[in-house]
Amino acid sequence: MRYVSWGVVLISLFGCNESSDRFEQVLSLRALGIAADTFVAIPNSTVNLTIHAAVPKDNDVTAEVYQDAQSLYAILVPDLELVDSGSYTEYDNFRHYQLAARFVVPDEDGLRALGWDGSSALLRYGVSLSAAGRTEKVVGDLALDTADSDAAAIAWTTPSISSVEPAVGTTLGKGSEIDLKAVVEVGDDTYKYGWFVSGGEIDNRRSLDTKWKLDDKSKQNLILTVRGKVSKAFSIEVFEYDAQ
Amino acid sequence: MRIFFLAALLAVGSKTYAQEQTGQSQVVKSQQQQVVEEVKAHEIELSVRSKGTGRYLKRAEVKVGKEVYYTKPDGKVIIKIPPQGKGQVLVQRFAYEKEFVSYEKLRAFSAADVFLSPATPGDNEVYIRGNKRPDVSRKSFAGTEAARATASGDPAQVTKTLPGVQTSTFGNDIAIRGSGPNDSQYFIDNFVVFDVFHSIGGISVLPDQLIDEVDFYAGGFGPQYGNATGGVIILRTKNEVPEYPKTEFRINLPFYSALYHERPIDDASFVATSFRYSYLQYVLPYFIPKDAGATVVPYFGDIHTLYHKNYESDGYFKLLAMGSQDGLEAVFNYEDAASSEGKSTIDIYQGFATLGAERYKPLGSGWSLTMSPQIYYNRADNEIFDDKLKWDFLVYRAHTEFKKKLSKKEFIYLGLDPGYATFSTDIVIPAPTDDPFFDFEEAPRKVSKRRRDFGYASAWAAVDKQLGSLILTPGLRYYYDGYLKKTNVVDPRLAGRYEFSDDQKLKAAFGLYSKAPEGYESDSIFGNPDLNYEKSVHYVLGLESRWNEKWETDLQLYYKRIFDKVVSDRETAYSNDGSARSKGVELFIRRNLTDRAFGWLSYTYSQTEERNNDSESWRSAEFDQTHVAVLTGSYRLTATWDFGSKLKYQTGNTYTPISDSVYNATLDKYQPRFDSDDVNSKRLPDYHQIDLFFTKDSLFNTWKMSYRFGVQYLAFTKQVYSRSYNYDYSKEEDFSALPPIPFVEVRGVL
Numbered sequence: 005m006r007y008v009s010w011g012v013v014l015i016s017l018f019g020c021n022e023s024s025d026r027f028e029q030v031l032s033l034r035a036l037g038i039a040a041d042t043f044v045a046i047p048n049s050t051v052n053l054t055i056h057a058a059v060p061k062d063n064d065v066t067a068e069v070y071q072d073a074q075s076l077y078a079i080l081v082p083d084l085e086l087v088d089s090g091s092y093t094e095y096d097n098f099r100h101y102q103l104a105a106r107f108v109v110p111d112e113d114g115l116r117a118l119g120w121d122g123s124s125a126l127l128r129y130g131v132s133l134s135a136a137g138r139t140e141k142v143v144g145d146l147a148l149d150t151a152d153s154d155a156a157a158i159a160w161t162t163p164s165i166s167s168v169e170p171a172v173g174t175t176l177g178k179g180s181e182i183d184l185k186a187v188v189e190v191g192d193d194t195y196k197y198g199w200f201v202s203g204g205e206i207d208n209r210r211s212l213d214t215k216w217k218l219d220d221k222s223k224q225n226l227i228l229t230v231r232g233k234v235s236k237a238f239s240i241e242v243f244e245y246d247a248q
Numbered sequence: 249m250r251i252f253f254l255a256a257l258l259a260v261g262s263k264t265y266a267q268e269q270t271g272q273s274q275v276v277k278s279q280q281q282q283v284v285e286e287v288k289a290h291e292i293e294l295s296v297r298s299k300g301t302g303r304y305l306k307r308a309e310v311k312v313g314k315e316v317y318y319t320k321p322d323g324k325v326i327i328k329i330p331p332q333g334k335g336q337v338l339v340q341r342f343a344y345e346k347e348f349v350s351y352e353k354l355r356a357f358s359a360a361d362v363f364l365s366p367a368t369p370g371d372n373e374v375y376i377r378g379n380k381r382p383d384v385s386r387k388s389f390a391g392t393e394a395a396r397a398t399a400s401g402d403p404a405q406v407t408k409t410l411p412g413v414q415t416s417t418f419g420n421d422i423a424i425r426g427s428g429p430n431d432s433q434y435f436i437d438n439f440v441v442f443d444v445f446h447s448i449g450g451i452s453v454l455p456d457q458l459i460d461e462v463d464f465y466a467g468g469f470g471p472q473y474g475n476a477t478g479g480v481i482i483l484r485t486k487n488e489v490p491e492y493p494k495t496e497f498r499i500n501l502p503f504y505s506a507l508y509h510e511r512p513i514d515d516a517s518f519v520a521t522s523f524r525y526s527y528l529q530y531v532l533p534y535f536i537p538k539d540a541g542a543t544v545v546p547y548f549g550d551i552h553t554l555y556h557k558n559y560e561s562d563g564y565f566k567l568l569a570m571g572s573q574d575g576l577e578a579v580f581n582y583e584d585a586a587s588s589e590g591k592s593t594i595d596i597y598q599g600f601a602t603l604g605a606e607r608y609k610p611l612g613s614g615w616s617l618t619m620s621p622q623i624y625y626n627r628a629d630n631e632i633f634d635d636k637l638k639w640d641f642l643v644y645r646a647h648t649e650f651k652k653k654l655s656k657k658e659f660i661y662l663g664l665d666p667g668y669a670t671f672s673t674d675i676v677i678p679a680p681t682d683d684p685f686f687d688f689e690e691a692p693r694k695v696s697k698r699r700r701d702f703g704y705a706s707a708w709a710a711v712d713k714q715l716g717s718l719i720l721t722p723g724l725r726y727y728y729d730g731y732l733k734k735t736n737v738v739d740p741r742l743a744g745r746y747e748f749s750d751d752q753k754l755k756a757a758f759g760l761y762s763k764a765p766e767g768y769e770s771d772s773i774f775g776n777p778d779l780n781y782e783k784s785v786h787y788v789l790g791l792e793s794r795w796n797e798k799w800e801t802d803l804q805l806y807y808k809r810i811f812d813k814v815v816s817d818r819e820t821a822y823s824n825d826g827s828a829r830s831k832g833v834e835l836f837i838r839r840n841l842t843d844r845a846f847g848w849l850s851y852t853y854s855q856t857e858e859r860n861n862d863s864e865s866w867r868s869a870e871f872d873q874t875h876v877a878v879l880t881g882s883y884r885l886t887a888t889w890d891f892g893s894k895l896k897y898q899t900g901n902t903y904t905p906i907s908d909s910v911y912n913a914t915l916d917k918y919q920p921r922f923d924s925d926d927v928n929s930k931r932l933p934d935y936h937q938i939d940l941f942f943t944k945d946s947l948f949n950t951w952k953m954s955y956r957f958g959v960q961y962l963a964f965t966k967q968v969y970s971r972s973y974n975y976d977y978s979k980e981e982d983f984s985a986l987p988p989i990p991f992v993e994v995r996g997v998l
Binding site: 035038070074130140145198199211 | 326589590690692910912915921976
């Protein structure tokens, strides 16, 4: 009922923070997202995951299961299995690493033993990735509900990235600032977008219509990720450009 | 500077010399001589007035040669000056500069005004504060004194300089003896308000011209106050009937403009009204970097009307109507809560309006009655990212207190404060948690749209009983709250003062202090309807000393234990499992108000710890500031120059260090992780702040301009507000303070 101290909001937005790190710059091992093959985990079902990350050239990733004990709202998946050691797609500035994992959702009794009350909930899974002297603990959530629930009946779709500007094959100007746009086919959800780049700065990495100030590399990579806020759907595309 | 004010000011009278040749000499002489002098004597009506206000001055001395005249209550006097020759009339009055006016100037008029400039004040007349109900930890300040002591000229700000008070380095939050900002009560007279400070700008919701006095209770207060485990802050409105109408306009950079008007209705009553509104929303855009991609529109305003009437031997009546609002509209790039366009929006509005009447009436046989019925309406309309928090809260109260005087120092107090409230909410907000790194984006939402009507009441009784030099005040306070399932609570309290002499008093208090959970905490959807009152036991021991008329000290030791403290709970949203404890020593050295100087030094040593349940070990609380020292004061350099300053030092705030982080792939963000044993285990660097400010009056005949200017947040080194982190929490750095903020305020007083 009391007034909130809005000055704190203002100062947190415009205060004298000297941080220079940029979220969007992929300069070391960086997790990019996790795709699941279902939108709702049903008791006794199997869920397959693909963990995406970027890793510096010539580096391999080691992965292991991670449990996020400080998760406030989700039930921890007890038995995540890493299917293999992962695969790589080579780009000029990094390797796109994809790791397959899966877990079997416990039955209802097993879930109740983990704290489930039978209503809509979240399951949390996690892996720990290490490469080039850096470790990323990556966690993700998936909706948990019964097979006959309303949530399980929703026909969510996975968004797809239709196009991006500048188009692939365009030669960019080193150090220039360019308009960045993307077209994404989305479903009936609200979405969170995330740009990553091999260098330079994105003006607003959450907007599909923004600006990219390039650095002086002659090869530039751009990554766009799309996440459904409710469905947890995930898509990712990597783009490569020459720069002069 | 006095050269500005010694210039003689002579206004033109309306009558001519020729029309005024009817005066009679008071000197008895020969008839011939008398006839000559009657022709020669020039009679003039002199009005002696105060420069800057135009106020007429009674009992001013006017010397014409050896003749001495005195102005009458209307400030006027008829004098006679020689019709020829050179000479001067001397006009003088206590607290004003002397003024000489030449005969030549006066001879041209039949009536004239002489304006006296105020003299540089002396330092000997000490303002005496009136006797009040004995209370162990109360501090009282005259509104004029408090206004001069703060950079903003806002009397309510003095509460942030007093012993027992911890403040956040930025913002309005006040913690009193270890209790959080929401654990204290705020009043304007006997009218309850949820806060006395605006959220934007931090100024109080009542303009300084309307504040007669500021009362602050750090704890151990009597049963007349309740529903608080912390302290009580009261702004008391003015009650002195002004002699003349006054209008004041004010331009405060960079915050607001204000208009104030007061006027006597008759000898016993007056009305005052005020309006303030911010223009920060127009100024701020020029200071936000263009590449920030943000628009921010903060605003605030308030409006007041006060009517006061004194009844001869029959008490007084006052009526206060006021409204206050604060708002913030912002659109900006923000990673955590962006829309599909990459923007986040905040649209916050909170306001209140109240209509309160207060009647104090002696009933005879030592009894008196104070009734303070009030209607209070509070409204919030907040949309923060994708969430909303809206409420309408309407309260009808009927605060009533009977007082019986048994002897000079013995009284009986009986009070009742019944109320009826309507509380409507429309809410979608993150589920609550005490997690220090709570992520609102991740939290599941709680949704509620409902209305609740409920009654509540409190009643209290206390008696001041004198036993020799000891005055004991036992008391009880009873609560009923229809919003809660567990509705009935009784708080016993006991205070005592032992008077070694008129100047040395040992005082002590202990008692139980209960506070109802916040509405959202006991809500059946958001919170836990089974919550009980939070409880606190206060123990206070103090020594109050008056060393002479100008110097006083107050030394206090306190211990406070809070139990049944409401904390978040994973199973029930909230529980009464929390507890806290606080102990400290407070020293207050006060140089009492004179016309020229005053000030105080307050120092608090304290330790405040808390825990969420009995199985946890104690840890430092959020507002645990071990040392807080504030030196504040004001000195009148001349009649028109005033200098004030505030120096503050406090131990750095506690914070929880981050030990690790995870990348949340669902949200595309890193989230901090911490060791549960490390909550509030680290401290920011100690904080200090210096405010310097001046007031300059430019006096004109019947009005004045006042300039208040200075700089706030000066520091010897760069100050730190908090810690900030890079995107993955692998690097920690200082979140530094704002640069010193200069300010200018111009007031025109007519």
